[in-house]
Amino acid sequence: QKEVEQNSGPLSVPEGAIASLNCTYSDRGSQSFFWYRQYSGKSPELIMFIYSNGDKEDGRFTAQLNKASQYVSLLIRDSQPSDSATYLCAVKESGGSYIPTFGRGTSLIVHP
Amino acid sequence: DTGVSQDPRHKITKRGQNVTFRCDPISEHNRLYWYRQTLGQGPEFLTYFQNEAQLEKSRLLSDRFSAERPKGSFSTLEIQRTEQGDSAMYLCASSHENTEAFFGQGTRLTVV
Numbered sequence: 001q002k003e004v005e006q007n008s009g010p011l012s013v014p015e016g017a018i019a020s021l022n023c024t025y026s027d028r029g030s031q032s033f034f035w036y037r038q039y040s041g042k043s044p045e046l047i048m049f050i051y052s053n054g055d056k057e058d059g060r061f062t063a064q065l066n067k068a069s070q071y072v073s074l075l076i077r078d079s080q081p082s083d084s085a086t087y088l089c090a091v092k093e094s095g096g097s098y099i100p101t102f103g104r105g106t107s108l109i110v111h112p
Numbered sequence: 113d114t115g116v117s118q119d120p121r122h123k124i125t126k127r128g129q130n131v132t133f134r135c136d137p138i139s140e141h142n143r144l145y146w147y148r149q150t151l152g153q154g155p156e157f158l159t160y161f162q163n164e165a166q167l168e169k170s171r172l173l174s175d176r177f178s179a180e181r182p183k184g185s186f187s188t189l190e191i192q193r194t195e196q197g198d199s200a201m202y203l204c205a206s207s208h209e210n211t212e213a214f215f216g217q218g219t220r221l222t223v224v
Contacts, residue, residue: 034212043201043217044155044203045215046215049212088155098210099145099157099168102154102155103154105153
């Protein structure tokens with residue numbers, strides 16, 4: 001059973017701070033990693049993807065991947081109240097079918 | 113066509129009735145995924161298509177569930193003899209080959 005683990009939170013940070021969201025996965029052969037943002041009652045929205053070890057930056061978002069330790073993280077700089085949402089980590093399994101497997105998500109609250 | 117479209121957005125049905133949901137993927141995407149999401153959980157994989165071929169089904173997909181994707185275009189998910197435990201958000205996503213997947217708005221099913 002391939003698993004993707006996230007702390008459900010909530011993670012509460014003040015406005016302007018850095019929010020750090022973490023995800024671990026069990027399939028060592030996983031190749032592709034994704035972060036989705038989901039507002040309450042809405043569907044997931046893709047915000048970042050990363051395929052190689054290291055950091056990938058896009059605006060206020062940085063995804064970090066460490067395949068040896070089997071974790072991927074998302075940093076949100078200068079957090080805003082509008083960033084308050086659930087962040088879902090997804091991992092595409094190896095082995096041909098490449099089906100994205102999701103964690104349960106981490107709830108982020110950015111308070112003014 | 114700028115995104116994945118799902119219809120209906122909301123469905124309330126009585127226990128024992130059949131329901132059918134439709135998903136129109138992004139036009140150039142050959143892969144289509146169905147997920148189910150309940151409150152506080154991440155999306156759970158149900159089934160996926162590559163073009164018109166249904167390549168994998170989750171054990172969550174009981175014999176009351178069936179999905180089709182005729183001609184590799186839109187897809188339908190049918191639930192027969194609905195049960196209260198079927199109440200959830202049903203999400204459709206599409207991707208081009210093994211690239212990132214994009215979600216539709218979802219169909220929220222309530223079984224009363």
